[in-house]
Amino acid sequence: MVGIRTQDLRKVYTSSPPFAAGGGFGGSASAGKRGKQPKTEIVALSGLTLEISSGEVFGLLGPNGAGKSTTVGILTTRVRPTGGQAWIGQHEVWKEQVPVKRLIGVVAQRPNLDFSLTAREILLFHGAYFGLDSVQRTKRAGELLERFKLSDRADQMVRGFSGGMMQRLSIARAMMHDPKVLFLDEPSAGLDPQTRLLLWEIIREYNESGKTILLTTHNMEEADALCHRLVIIDHGRAIALGTPAKLKSSVPGGFLLRLRFGRQSPDLLEQLRALNGVREVRANDQNGADLYADRGGSLIRDIATLASAGNVDLQDVHISEPSLENLFLHHTGRSLRE
Amino acid sequence: MNWKCFFAMLVRDAHVARRNFFVLILQTFLQPLMFVFIFGRVMVRSGYMPEAYKSLLLPGIMAISMVFTGVWAVAMPLIAEFQFTREIEDRLLAPIEIWWVAIEKVLAGSLQALLAGLVVIPMAWLILRPGVVFSLDSPLTFACVTVLVALFAACGGLALGCSVNQSHIGLMFSMVLTPMIFFGCTYYPWSALNNFPILQKIVLINPLVYASEGLRATLVPQFPHLSLLAVLVALTVFDLLLLATGLRQFRSKAVS
Numbered sequence: 001m002v003g004i005r006t007q008d009l010r011k012v013y014t015s016s017p018p019f020a021a022g023g024g025f026g027g028s029a030s031a032g033k034r035g036k037q038p039k040t041e042i043v044a045l046s047g048l049t050l051e052i053s054s055g056e057v058f059g060l061l062g063p064n065g066a067g068k069s070t071t072v073g074i075l076t077t078r079v080r081p082t083g084g085q086a087w088i089g090q091h092e093v094w095k096e097q098v099p100v101k102r103l104i105g106v107v108a109q110r111p112n113l114d115f116s117l118t119a120r121e122i123l124l125f126h127g128a129y130f131g132l133d134s135v136q137r138t139k140r141a142g143e144l145l146e147r148f149k150l151s152d153r154a155d156q157m158v159r160g161f162s163g164g165m166m167q168r169l170s171i172a173r174a175m176m177h178d179p180k181v182l183f184l185d186e187p188s189a190g191l192d193p194q195t196r197l198l199l200w201e202i203i204r205e206y207n208e209s210g211k212t213i214l215l216t217t218h219n220m221e222e223a224d225a226l227c228h229r230l231v232i233i234d235h236g237r238a239i240a241l242g243t244p245a246k247l248k249s250s251v252p253g254g255f256l257l258r259l260r261f262g263r264q265s266p267d268l269l270e271q272l273r274a275l276n277g278v279r280e281v282r283a284n285d286q287n288g289a290d291l292y293a294d295r296g297g298s299l300i301r302d303i304a305t306l307a308s309a310g311n312v313d314l315q316d317v318h319i320s321e322p323s324l325e326n327l328f329l330h331h332t333g334r335s336l337r338e
Numbered sequence: 339m340n341w342k343c344f345f346a347m348l349v350r351d352a353h354v355a356r357r358n359f360f361v362l363i364l365q366t367f368l369q370p371l372m373f374v375f376i377f378g379r380v381m382v383r384s385g386y387m388p389e390a391y392k393s394l395l396l397p398g399i400m401a402i403s404m405v406f407t408g409v410w411a412v413a414m415p416l417i418a419e420f421q422f423t424r425e426i427e428d429r430l431l432a433p434i435e436i437w438w439v440a441i442e443k444v445l446a447g448s449l450q451a452l453l454a455g456l457v458v459i460p461m462a463w464l465i466l467r468p469g470v471v472f473s474l475d476s477p478l479t480f481a482c483v484t485v486l487v488a489l490f491a492a493c494g495g496l497a498l499g500c501s502v503n504q505s506h507i508g509l510m511f512s513m514v515l516t517p518m519i520f521f522g523c524t525y526y527p528w529s530a531l532n533n534f535p536i537l538q539k540i541v542l543i544n545p546l547v548y549a550s551e552g553l554r555a556t557l558v559p560q561f562p563h564l565s566l567l568a569v570l571v572a573l574t575v576f577d578l579l580l581l582a583t584g585l586r587q588f589r590s591k592a593v594s
């Protein structure tokens with residue numbers, strides 16, 4: 001049984017992104033240029049401590065640039081931590097890379113399939129790297145291709161695959177050596193709704209066989225459906241952690257009503273605050289307000305009455321039920337959806 | 339050290355090389371053979387070059403083929419994999435220390451370079467046939483030099499492949515490989531530079547000089563050449579230097 005642990009994990013990327021992407025011509029040339037330009041430092045993680053028990057499906061949730069992929073990168077030996085430590089089971093990730101790599105399977109956010117091979121060969125060679133013998137390899141590759149509905153394209157070069165097919169193959173490859181811990185960085189990006197459901201089913205099934213799974217997502221529905229526990233990350237920090245249900249109940253009231261008025265009216269907001277069941281009211285833009293409450297639709301009549309009494313036009317109402325989205329909004333003041 | 343994994347990665351490279359066999363052959367042999375044909379046959383037959391030039395040319399062509407093949411075989415996939423396809427990540431996540439991934443590339447590249455070098459000899463001989471004089475008096479020395487040249491090609495490929503990015507591939511050829519070949523004593527012996535004393539000293543920083551002079555010393559010792567000891571020492575030093583640079587660059591590319 002293998003869990004995951006991180007202790008005060010920090011990561012600062014030093015090269016500026018255009019540099020990291022462009023590099024220089026030769027090491028000395030880039031070193032010279034770097035000397036002239038001031039180094040840009042990007043803090044991707046600032047002290048992340050997590051404890052994920054074995055057999056858990058754990059979710060990392062957060063907006064773009066929150067540090068999700070960096071966390072996955074550190075836990076999978078691909079990114080060197082600037083500070084802090086990380087363990088997979090008993091092994092410290094940076095110091096004992098080979099035993100760690102034996103335990104994990106990784107689906108990176110960006111596709112990284114071997115373009116010189118066919119789908120089946122990708123699985124077979126991956127199995128060979130992990131020491132599966134040729135009978136095991138062939139059997140498992142066949143099963144996975146079937147499971148991910150890739151059998152009919154199995155012997156074609158992956159260069160010609162669609163994005164979703166590549167994504168499915170990446171996930172199949174990560175499962176090829178039956179790793180005890182599976183990392184999935186935005187596994188359902190680019191999948192159609194049916195395939196997404198298939199993937200959820202496969203993830204649940206894999207977890208039921210006793211495996212630990214860490215996945216990242218922007219999708220609240222996905223986090224809600226799959227994760228036993230999740231952490232919400234923003235700017236490289238954990239801002240909330242718990243089961244989806246517990247996190248949702250931590251939002252004041254649970255219901256969120258996003259209102260838009262014809263004009264700004266501080267008096268009206270004061271009156272709204274006094275309504276029965278309303279926990280918190282925040283002005284969101286010029287003419288809007290976010291209202292956290294423990295009931296939803298039944299508040300509308302009261303709101304409409306107050307608004308017309310104050311001569312304010314109620315233009316738009318959006319009610320969301322208790323959800324992780326509301327939670328994120330509550331903690332950061334920003335919506336998860338772009 | 340996980341030999342199984344290392345071997346599987348070698349098999350993967352062999353498999354891909356086999357799949358691209360025809361392209362690989364053209365890429366490796368077309369240019370040197372055209373060169374052999376024009377300089378060794380056309381120019382000699384028409385009297386612009388002396389007959390002896392045929393034999394002189396052979397080791398140089400062998401050196402070029404080996405270096406070109408080795409650098410190409412290691413550098414090009416690395417440049418693409420690190421910057422564009424990222425397909426190397428699967429091997430970086432294999433249960434083996436990451437520098438073995440680089441060593442595997444070097445080994446595969448050296449094997450390809452060796453193959454290219456050994457195939458060029460009979461092919462060039464076929465084109466040049468009458469009048470080529472080469473000997474293999476000391477097969478062991480020849481083997482040593484050839485292996486060192488192959489390693490130099492592959493280590494050079496590793497160092498270049500991990501330092502150059504996609505948009506600079508053209509520059510790599512025009513600024514590094516082409517001058518190296520022209521100032522590498524490939525088409526002429528080092529002693530031909532006797533009248534250019536400064537240039538003669540400067541070209542000594544070019545490792546290809548030792549590769550072609552070393553092959554000349556073992557294949558066609560009748561021509562003037564650098565001392566074998568100097569060649570062996572210089573090639574060993576360059577191999578180690580390039581390997582160390584290559585591994586360092588590889589590491590910094592592989593881990594962010």
Ligand SMILES: Nc1ncnc2c1ncn2[C@@H]1O[C@H](COP(=O)(O)OP(=O)(O)OP(=O)(O)O)[C@@H](O)[C@H]1O
Nearest residue numbers: 013017020042044063064065066067068069070594
């Ligand atoms: N190789 C790198 N070099 C420099 N900066 C980087 C690098 N990788 C990530 N960063 C920076 O680190 C921060 C966190 O990035 P990360 O990829 O971890 O975010 P993320 O949560 O995965 O976002 P997304 O949802 O977009 O995938 C960002 O500001 C990003 O610009």
Ligand SMILES: [Mg+2]
Nearest residue numbers: 068069070109
């Ligand atoms: Mg990411």
